[in-house]
Amino acid sequence: MTRFARSVDALQSSAVRELMKAASNPDMISFSGGMPNPGLFPVEELDEIITKLPLRSKQDGFQYGPTPGYPPLLESLSAYLRSKGLPVEDNGLIVTAGSLQAIHLVTKVFVDPGDAVVTETPCFVGAIPVFRYFQARLRGVPLDADGPALSDLERALEEEKPRLLYLTPYFHNPAGIVYSAERKAAVMNLLKGRGIPLLEDDAYGELYFDEADRPLTLPMKASADPSIPICYTGSFSKIFGPGMRLGWLLGPRDVTAKCELAKQGVDACSSTYTQVLADAFLRGGYLPAYLERLRQAYARRCRIMTDALKALMPEGVKWNAPKGGFYLWLRLPPAMNATALLEIAAAAGAVFVVGRAFDPEGRRDDCLRLSFSHTPEDRIADGVRILAESMARLAGKNRR
């Protein structure tokens, strides 16, 4: 077996499976899954789309497509990205199996085993297996309410000379924050002249709760000095459905050309069938109204959870006030450990993801992620109550 195969432990996967099993138990109140609520999927819109689909498109959907993507989707996706202010004409665009595969392909192009990747702490949990796949060395930079701490970021760039900087500035998973415009400018300033590619992951940017916050979601890719090589990734997962497994990579042409060759060795092309559906979803003009519905629904869920936290959390527990996305990031009092808390809470009927899962260096466990995207509205407060009671029990234990 390879170095990779020897380095990974099958237990990792069974732990994830256990968590998924717990989360899919209908009696369990789950704040753990970073997945949309099934009741919010555009099922009716898709029924309508399929009814109207011409025979030719149906046949296309069954067939192989070009590696960079189904040409009509590349066209409609380009129009969508252009409308977000992105420099589509000056870059290459490829469709990927979720933005996760875009992260995979970019890492394949830039990161040899043992090379450093600088990420955020906490970091998107799905990106960690990708970096592990390539046996990258991870260095995390702590996030504050406005983005990565600048002095830490500068030190990490200088000490590690990373091959890649991975940032998720918009409604961060799990930290729930959005970078301020000033912080984004400062990050770009730090990157100038260093030649370090930035992987800008924008899976949640469309899910702002308040129209007034929309300007915060302007991608760095849209405003950056073109001398900074930015690989911008996005996804249909949060704006259509993750089961479609569709995302994209917009990046310098020399990078996307290499990514395309790498993709030939990964899956040859993404599902043409779901690309046909995504194309019809964009072209049919369904997205704006659907996004409006999602923004309202997630904002309401977030409010319900925040209200419950305010009412029920013991002193010393801290959390952010999300302006969009799926996540609340909870900081526990100093003596409390998230893994110990999860054990008690799971037995009492509520689960979440422990902070350590999001630490690229696998250490810090004083935080936890609460997802409000998936839990039915009328069970959110009950789940928060279970958490509060579990905290009280854990604090009692700790005192003894």
Next chain:
Amino acid sequence: MTRFARSVDALQSSAVRELMKAASNPDMISFSGGMPNPGLFPVEELDEIITKLPLRSKQDGFQYGPTPGYPPLLESLSAYLRSKGLPVEDNGLIVTAGSLQAIHLVTKVFVDPGDAVVTETPCFVGAIPVFRYFQARLRGVPLDADGPALSDLERALEEEKPRLLYLTPYFHNPAGIVYSAERKAAVMNLLKGRGIPLLEDDAYGELYFDEADRPLTLPMKASADPSIPICYTGSFSKIFGPGMRLGWLLGPRDVTAKCELAKQGVDACSSTYTQVLADAFLRGGYLPAYLERLRQAYARRCRIMTDALKALMPEGVKWNAPKGGFYLWLRLPPAMNATALLEIAAAAGAVFVVGRAFDPEGRRDDCLRLSFSHTPEDRIADGVRILAESMARLAGKNRR
């Protein structure tokens, strides 16, 4: 950039794109694509499936699924594989993005850069970018009408001590052959005690033309001594549609567990949406009748092409008589080069894939692949006529 990125050339990809463009020109007679004919896709069956799909399944289709596969599909797929005599209970099973991704995952587990992989010559053209992705060293073993030449295979195993042996025994792409039962037994005998994993790729086994040949398609995985580690891959591409991007890997549990962890770093899961459809296709009992239709259609196309070749090919051109699958493998007379022939034929309106594309060592170019799966029946003879005329022109040039 990484060693991989520096080693691949963007021109490779543009060459493939040029070929696809030529093949998609409606005036071109294309024998190049290894793709099903769009008129043969089960469009009506899928319309019926979608109409009957319960809301819950539709919602499932939008959602993330477990990395190894959508549980109902793992169940229906297991039943299907069991019916083919495969040892499902003693192995792990995961759903992949086409069998190409299964090849990717197995290679990730066994092959470090510079390690040897032994393949057939000619070799499935889609597997070559996968092995290139992992910077494997490729050694080809020539095929005869019954399978790999045994003495060459033995020498290759001894000289290379490969980490993986990759074989596609059933209606080989591009060689068009099916291994004889004796040759399969001899290959397994050769492998005994060596500990070299066999990657057995079975994308076309269902597409035999004559029921009497069905026993030839019994997988080695079904009959092998369990001490030989066989990773068996298959695909929905030829029995449902490649655009679904669904295949599978049935292999020793320690291997599939590692593949599952690797898949977390590739795409997290395959499209749940198309997995829901594939599951309904299997459960609905559509497959047997659909396969019957395909077998008859491809047998007819193969006969039309073979008849045309017999009538039109100049002396010295040789080809096999396929018992199934999509491909005829044509051997040119000694002085004739496939790439030179393609140039003339493409200008005259017919394209194919040159033999060199299938040589894992990238040298031999005295053969070419004709695919009869995609070309409309009434254009096959015209295309063969263009080939014959192009050969005559090339022979004339060569004489001058």
